[in-house]
Amino acid sequence: MGSAVLAAIGDELLSGARLEKNASFMAGHLHNKGWEVKRVEVIPDEEGEITALLTRWVGRTDLLILSGGLGPTHDDRTRYAIAKYLGCGLSLNDEMYDRIVSRVKHDPLRLAYTERCRDPQALIPDSAQAVFNPAGSALGIRFESNGTTTLALPGVPMEYQAMTRQELPEIFAPDSEHCWASVIILGVPELTIAERVPEVIANPELHVSILPAFPQVELIIRGEARGVSEAERVIRSRFRDDVLPQGCSSLAEAVLYEARFRGARVACAESCTGGLIGAALTEIAGSSDVFSGGAVVYSNEAKSNILGVRAETLREFGAVSEECAREMAGGALRIYGADFAVSVTGIAGPDGGSESKPVGTVCFGFASDRGTRTMRRKLPGNREEVRSRTVRFALSELWRMIHDAW
Amino acid sequence: MGSAVLAAIGDELLSGARLEKNASFMAGHLHNKGWEVKRVEVIPDEEGEITALLTRWVGRTDLLILSGGLGPTHDDRTRYAIAKYLGCGLSLNDEMYDRIVSRVKHDPLRLAYTERCRDPQALIPDSAQAVFNPAGSALGIRFESNGTTTLALPGVPMEYQAMTRQELPEIFAPDSEHCWASVIILGVPELTIAERVPEVIANPELHVSILPAFPQVELIIRGEARGVSEAERVIRSRFRDDVLPQGCSSLAEAVLYEARFRGARVACAESCTGGLIGAALTEIAGSSDVFSGGAVVYSNEAKSNILGVRAETLREFGAVSEECAREMAGGALRIYGADFAVSVTGIAGPDGGSESKPVGTVCFGFASDRGTRTMRRKLPGNREEVRSRTVRFALSELWRMIHDAW
Numbered sequence: 001m002g003s004a005v006l007a008a009i010g011d012e013l014l015s016g017a018r019l020e021k022n023a024s025f026m027a028g029h030l031h032n033k034g035w036e037v038k039r040v041e042v043i044p045d046e047e048g049e050i051t052a053l054l055t056r057w058v059g060r061t062d063l064l065i066l067s068g069g070l071g072p073t074h075d076d077r078t079r080y081a082i083a084k085y086l087g088c089g090l091s092l093n094d095e096m097y098d099r100i101v102s103r104v105k106h107d108p109l110r111l112a113y114t115e116r117c118r119d120p121q122a123l124i125p126d127s128a129q130a131v132f133n134p135a136g137s138a139l140g141i142r143f144e145s146n147g148t149t150t151l152a153l154p155g156v157p158m159e160y161q162a163m164t165r166q167e168l169p170e171i172f173a174p175d176s177e178h179c180w181a182s183v184i185i186l187g188v189p190e191l192t193i194a195e196r197v198p199e200v201i202a203n204p205e206l207h208v209s210i211l212p213a214f215p216q217v218e219l220i221i222r223g224e225a226r227g228v229s230e231a232e233r234v235i236r237s238r239f240r241d242d243v244l245p246q247g248c249s250s251l252a253e254a255v256l257y258e259a260r261f262r263g264a265r266v267a268c269a270e271s272c273t274g275g276l277i278g279a280a281l282t283e284i285a286g287s288s289d290v291f292s293g294g295a296v297v298y299s300n301e302a303k304s305n306i307l308g309v310r311a312e313t314l315r316e317f318g319a320v321s322e323e324c325a326r327e328m329a330g331g332a333l334r335i336y337g338a339d340f341a342v343s344v345t346g347i348a349g350p351d352g353g354s355e356s357k358p359v360g361t362v363c364f365g366f367a368s369d370r371g372t373r374t375m376r377r378k379l380p381g382n383r384e385e386v387r388s389r390t391v392r393f394a395l396s397e398l399w400r401m402i403h404d405a406w
Numbered sequence: 407m408g409s410a411v412l413a414a415i416g417d418e419l420l421s422g423a424r425l426e427k428n429a430s431f432m433a434g435h436l437h438n439k440g441w442e443v444k445r446v447e448v449i450p451d452e453e454g455e456i457t458a459l460l461t462r463w464v465g466r467t468d469l470l471i472l473s474g475g476l477g478p479t480h481d482d483r484t485r486y487a488i489a490k491y492l493g494c495g496l497s498l499n500d501e502m503y504d505r506i507v508s509r510v511k512h513d514p515l516r517l518a519y520t521e522r523c524r525d526p527q528a529l530i531p532d533s534a535q536a537v538f539n540p541a542g543s544a545l546g547i548r549f550e551s552n553g554t555t556t557l558a559l560p561g562v563p564m565e566y567q568a569m570t571r572q573e574l575p576e577i578f579a580p581d582s583e584h585c586w587a588s589v590i591i592l593g594v595p596e597l598t599i600a601e602r603v604p605e606v607i608a609n610p611e612l613h614v615s616i617l618p619a620f621p622q623v624e625l626i627i628r629g630e631a632r633g634v635s636e637a638e639r640v641i642r643s644r645f646r647d648d649v650l651p652q653g654c655s656s657l658a659e660a661v662l663y664e665a666r667f668r669g670a671r672v673a674c675a676e677s678c679t680g681g682l683i684g685a686a687l688t689e690i691a692g693s694s695d696v697f698s699g700g701a702v703v704y705s706n707e708a709k710s711n712i713l714g715v716r717a718e719t720l721r722e723f724g725a726v727s728e729e730c731a732r733e734m735a736g737g738a739l740r741i742y743g744a745d746f747a748v749s750v751t752g753i754a755g756p757d758g759g760s761e762s763k764p765v766g767t768v769c770f771g772f773a774s775d776r777g778t779r780t781m782r783r784k785l786p787g788n789r790e791e792v793r794s795r796t797v798r799f800a801l802s803e804l805w806r807m808i809h810d811a812w
Contacts, residue, residue, distance in 0.1 A: 011613070011615050012615045012617050012626070013430070013433075013446070014433050014437070014443040014445075014446060015433055015434060015437040015443070015615070015626070015628070016430045016431060016432070016433040016434020016435070016436075016437060017434065017615060017617060017624075017626050018430075018617060019425065019427060019430050020426070020430070020446075021425060023448070024419070024422045024424075024425050024426070025422060026422070027419075027420050027421055027422040028421060028422020028423065029422070030422075031420070031421040031422060037420040037421070038450075039420075039447065039448065039449060040419070040420060040426075040446075040447070040448035041445065041446070041447055041448075042429070042445065042446035042447075043445060044444075071596070072596070072597045073596060073597060073600050073607075073616050074600065074607055075614075075615065075616065113595050113597065113598070116597060117597060135786070157791075158786065158787045158788070158791055189519050190477070190478070190479060191478045191479060191519065191522060191523060192519070194479050194480065201479075201480055207417070208481075209417050209418045209421070209423060209481065210479050210481065211418050211423060211424060218423075220418070220421070220423055222421070265705075268702075270681070270684075272688070273685070273688075274681070274684045274685045274687065274688025274689070274693075274697075274700075275676070275680075275681025275682060275683065275684030275685040275688070275700060275702065276681060276685045277681065278676075278680045278681030278684075278702040278704075279679070279680045279681040279682045279685050281680065282678070282679075282680025282681070282702075282704065283680070283789075283790070283793075285754075285755070285756055285757065285789055286757070287680075287704070288704050288705065291680075291704050291705075292704060292705045292707070292708050293701065293702040293703045293704045293705060293708040293712070294680075294681060294701075294702040295699065295700075295701055295702070295712075296674075296681065296684040296688075296699040296700040296701070296702065297699045298684075298688065298693070298694050298697050298698060298699045299671075299694065299698045299699060299742075301698070301742075301743060302698050302699040302741075302742055305741065305742075305743070306699070306701075306712075306741055306742075335711065335712055336705075336707075336708055336711075336712070337707060337711070348691075349691070350691055351691065351692070380541070380564065381564050382564070383689075383691055384689070385563075385564055387689075
């Protein structure tokens with residue numbers, strides 16, 4: 001254990017063109033092992049900035065991981081900056097790069113391209129070591145100096161992840177000493193949660209993060225194993241009816257867990273979310289034993305032809321109505337042969353709102369063999385936020401329906 | 407114009423529990439106006455770290471925006487750190503907070519909760535100004551010192567975005583002088599692209615970022631308006647058949663653009679992507695005039711019952727086969743009454759692979775009234791990556807099919 005600094009290099013990250021994700025991935029794994037992540041920094045594609053970063057942190061942290069700037073184009077400057085920092089030249093590591101080339105030898109186009117990228121992708125500073133890339137073609141760089149292990153890895157997430165696993169196996173190994181738990185509570189405001197478990201929040205042995213994302217609040221508790229499990233027990237007992245099952249780190253997991261437990265199958269019918277509910281459920285490996293599928297019905301014709309929504313319902317109440325949601329959920333239950341179905345139909349915006357149905361109006365249907373329940377909500381935010389809140393609300397009520405269906 | 411530093415405060419960002427998105431949003435807007443974003447930093451929820459951040463940057467950048475740490479719970483420390491840095495006390499800004507409270511006065515539960523959060527959410531350092539929050543309940547903080555404007559805003563993206571627009575209207579105003587263009591090229595490796603437009607890459611007046619995301623590469627060109635538009639013209643003329651239409655910043659936009667141009671309707675049938683293709687198309691406002699909908703068919707029964715995939719096709723070739731993809735695409739075309747349909751069926755992993763169909767095997771179908779074409783690919787990566795590559799490949803080939811359908 002020790003301290004780490006994670007840095008990402010790339011103008012595309014400072015210009016808003018790309019979201020930085022490697023630091024978040026690595027921070028999670030380090031944190032779970034009791035490491036302190038002191039800082040995440042994003043800096044431009046400039047040699048001077050990269051050498052300044054090395055000067056800033058080498059000797060002041062145990063681990064420094066850089067991502068990005070190792071590709072074949074003009075804006076990839078990391079290898080040159082490291083050589084300048086170490087005061088050495090660069091040489092091609094042909095032996096290691098040949099292993100990369102040999103992986104694509106069956107594909108003439110990729111072979112030619114990989115060969116053309118050898119200089120600079122195999123260029124390694126003479127005072128550093130090359131790091132093999134099991135998932136791509138750019139070599140990484142590693143050096144030890146002043147008590148700091150520095151790793152420079154490609155920014156492509158698949159390559160970054162494969163290479164951190166390879167170079168830092170101890171971070172990814174199972175561990176019984178350091179522990180964390182996540183508890184997800186539905187429909188209770190964050191301050192109310194904090195007030196109902198004061199002894200957990202105040203415990204100096206624990207670190208508790210409170211992360212709201214309507215309609216859920218996630219508590220993440222870290223610390224020594226026994227303290228964490230006692231805190232989790234306390235929280236679960238205080239919020240019995242509103243807490244997702246142990247081990248479920250998302251609403252989608254909780255839906256799949258409850259349905260699997262009952263041998264039930266789930267389906268959905270989506271309008272304004274366009275497939276996001278199905279995508280959330282199928283993000284989880286093994287969802288196929290529970291999730292039958294979903295109908296994305298964006299047009300009125302599709303709502304009628306595929307789900308059997310009646311023309312008079314659409315005419316009288318409109319597509320965004322509890323009546324339409326009711327028939328959509330019933331239709332999904334029927335055509336997918338499911339035991340539980342959820343439907344959503346709403347106005348995600350920015351256009352399409354009216355006085356009686358403003359942007360953010362969403363109707364939900366929840367169907368099972370016991371009947372169908374509908375709800376209507378006005379959700380805040382722009383198109384993206386209305387859609388993601390709709391998904392979370394639909395999954396949370398779907399979970400409650402399955403959970404309460406004894 | 408000037409320089410900016412963007413900082414995010416929150417243990418959840420350093421522990422990998424949440425992805426930082428505000429800096430990316432703000433960096434994009436600043437960059438488009440010619441501002442230099444010198445650094446993005448993520449620091450822990452600790453007063454000492456926040457005051458050190460202020461000490462590090464106040465006086466060394468024109469604009470410093472902090473996000474996070476302004477909520478009502480124990481780990482929200484930003485307001486106290488700013489008061490310590492400024493050497494002043496804190497007082498409740500009741501006048502401004504009353505305006506926030508009055509927004510929720512029709513809802514007794516929210517009213518009571520908002521009142522309970524007044525202390526600390528209305529607490530403002532005495533030497534700073536309060537910033538109104540039009541989208542939430544925590545007040546922001548603003549102060550000018552040593553030539554630096556410092557803004558501390560809530561980390562909730564909806565609130566952060568509304569408050570930056572309110573406080574920095576000049577950043578969000580239209581502008582003809584500073585310009586950027588995005589050109590998306592399909593199926594050409596990044597180095598080949600760089601070599602085919604050397605004069606654009608080498609132009610010292612332009613800043614070109616090259617962002618690969620299989621099967622596309624995005625070029626982002628920034629600079630003075632005339633230079634950017636000439637560079638865009640050159641790139642478009644060199645990659646005529648492989649470049650997305652002007653103004654399309656994503657594959658989904660290009661699909662909708664081409665279909666709208668032809669008065670055509672689009673549908674999809676998804677297995678391993680579970681709704682992600684529909685979600686990508688409907689992420690774009692106004693997609694309903696083009697996108698009819700999609701069938702998420704995870705189970706074999708759903709594939710047969712809803713899309714009419716024949717039982718003998720599933721028996722003989724399996725669900726992951728070009729034959730099944732062909733019938734899925736044809737079924738989607740038919741049930742949605744669409745002019746073009748895309749289907750995907752594959753093994754996203756981590757389980758379910760075999761020697762003849764390893765994890766990452768995905769079959770695609772592309773149907774129109776001219777007939778159906780199928781393809782099979784082996785895509786690399788974990789479940790999430792296989793799924794996102796599948797979406798991008800499906801949309802890129804769907805775009806080509808519609809584009810070539812004259």
